[in-house]
Amino acid sequence: MRAFKIFTAAALAVSLVFLTGCWDYQEVEDMYIVGGIAIDKGTQGHQYRVTAEVLDLSSGGSEKQSPIKGKVLESEGETVSEAIAALSHRANKTLYYGDCKMVIFSRDIAADGLSGVLDWMNRDPQPRFTIQAYVSQEQTAGEILLKGSPNGQPITLLISKAMEKAASYSGKSQAVELYQLDNFLWGEGQSATLPDIRFHRYEDGVEPELYGTAVFQGDRYIGELDDQESFYFLFITDNNSGGIFLTGEKPDDKDISLKIRKSSTNVEPVISGNNIRMKIKIRMETSYDEECSRKNLLKNKGIKTIEQYAEKSLVKRAGQTVDTVQKKYGSDIFGFGRKIYEKDPDLWKKIKPEWNRHFRDLKCDISAEVVITDTGFAFPKGYE
């Protein structure tokens, strides 16, 4: 009986190890942490070329911890997965994608359609759903990683750090993570957009910067929005979280800068029979940040007037952006279709096949409410 008990316990313990245990023992220094990958068309007869930046953590034998350096690896394959495998082979270390921050697509890869390229990232357990996706505005995506780093620091870490703050600093770029991209591609009624990345050129080199937005139709890249258009695009999709808004409308030949503190946009389809209009309400709380004038516009015109200037120009420019997208691309990147789907799924089912055509002719009523919450200046006596 006793022997039986011991045998049972031992058998259970052994099966614990073999049936449920995990065997992926892996020392951290035996692997490269991949910071980001770039996917291009293959050049040597292969379909894809994958460039990966890995973090080189070796200190070269010195006692002090040296700053982290980036190291770029390249390989090609018929599929992304094959190219990735070849990459590991080349690196002589396991490549670890758990902390991979970004994937950069070249324009020609994006133009061919993203679905095929994304499959590996969605399927493999290591890359996370929060990987940020970008489109390179340069010749290839790989060169961003190859040439981008200003002083040997890993470029992927710099870009992802810049991206974290970009939305609130300038309001012109918004990170799109893998799961969001998946939602665009396979969800209802909104075309995909990805932030663009390009080189800012100096006299003696280049540095990557976030500039503009890539527009997709289905999973194919069809064009770009520039910096300003991206700004208003983010406004309309309620993704703005900061930046500077210039009132325009020239109250006195000079622009007034308003710092955006909070903004929210409400998009609502107004459906009457076959006629659909989009009602877009933008509300923005700002602080009066700068006026380039000697005339003390704030005092002379009053807050109300300046708010009205701002509202007028916000409506105008947002309208222009919608117009451009409608005329030039005809791709519903604002997610108007999704709003209709949310409000009236039956109607959406009917118009979905024709949506691209509908979108081109869709009428938008844009209204804006701008509030200046503080003026940020203590007037000295006699200030006129």
Add this chain to the structure above:
Amino acid sequence: MASQDNFKGAKLPCEKLDANVRYIHSVFSDDDTLVTRFLSSPFDSALKFCLIYANGMVNNKLLNDDVIRPLLQYRFPEEHDGLTRLIAQNVMFSDDVKQTDDMEAIVQGIVYGDTVLLADGCADSLVLNTKGWNTRSIEEPESERVLRGPREGFNESMLVNLSMIRRRIRTPDLKFRFLTFGRKTRTKACLCYLDSVVNKHVLEELKKRLATIDIDGTLDTEYIMELIRDKPYSPVETIGSTERPDVVAGRLLEGRVALVLDGTPQVMTVPFLLIEDFQSDEDYCLNYYFASLGRILRILAFLISTGLPAIYVALATFHQDILPAPLLISISQARDGVPFPTILEILFMLVVFEMLRETGARMPGIMGQTLSIVGALVIGQAAVTAKIVSAPIIIIVGIAGITGLMVPRLKSFTILVRFTMLALASVLGLYGFLYGRVALLILLYGMDSFGVPLMGNSTEKLKNTKDIYIRAPWWMMITRPKELTKNRIRQNRGSKKK
């Protein structure tokens, strides 16, 4: 004859003084500390006496003043019925006089500091209490120091220890029952309990187990604890032990039984709940908020100390995806150039830590400086610089070591669990860690101490756990722990100020 331990049933051989003395001498042959003093009364030289005692065990002044002086000054009457009886009743100043012819009592008396008085013509003797030897003074126990609260600690004398307990609980309800252990050592021991509070089943069980002990010597309560514990092979203690009389008093009041053993300051108490190891003596002398915080920290420290190295190994070698990227990077950087796998690194440092701890406990205090320099500089700093171990390992081992010392009474168990967890985690990753924790819980919840579950009522609702995870204010602890006693009312009502 000389090697005999047991004199049960043996008597003094006859009425002749010389023969009796010779007999006792033969029992104590080759024992030069035995002093034999022949006397005869100055008033009647026919009255011959003999005093036998072990030198060093008796108080010589007591012997001279209270035994020899009255004996020589007493004018013995012509008529009396039994010389020894007369002496016991009329002559001796000694506080405790036993009249006996039992060799067992005589021999035990001599070896325990009593003086045996033989009289010519009597077949019995008087055993006189002249005990007197030096004991350590009452000090604060090193291992159970407190900042606030009583500072008395037990010493090696059982009677002194008993007096410390009695002084704290002054009621005839407090019972003291003497026992003797050890065929050779004849160590005295005393069972203490509060008759109205104690759990009778526990008391009977304890007496039953104590009766089975058959060993030549019991020099510390640990001998007895190991002989009577519930699960002999278990690494967890199932019997409590302390050096502080206030702790013993507190435990008696909750219905436990204490065993005080002569020759050691360690007093054992049963039944034992695991949480006693986390209850500092100071908890009851401090503000309850602070005491509760301390107790929670101690429980946390046990979990950290047993789990941290295992979790580190699991995360660093199996589940890197759980680590935040900056931490992963810094671990990876630190590991760069270290020749050993993580598990070896951490084992190496843990063993070194245990060695340092053991050295610190054993070495003369005067060499302490050396240890701290070697420990901190050579092993900590230099090992990292020389890339023998990585810096995070030092932090992990340091934290595990320090938190392990926060619960000193569980020290050995903590170390054992820590290494087991580590072994499991290094083979199975976090799964192993979880299996280890589950096994630990099964082990602990499956254990009893004298019929009381080791984990006590730790799984009950909060109302019944006022002294487990926290130390509730005294006015809340109206009842005694229910698994320890049937007589549960401690206070008739919580006498909190309204």
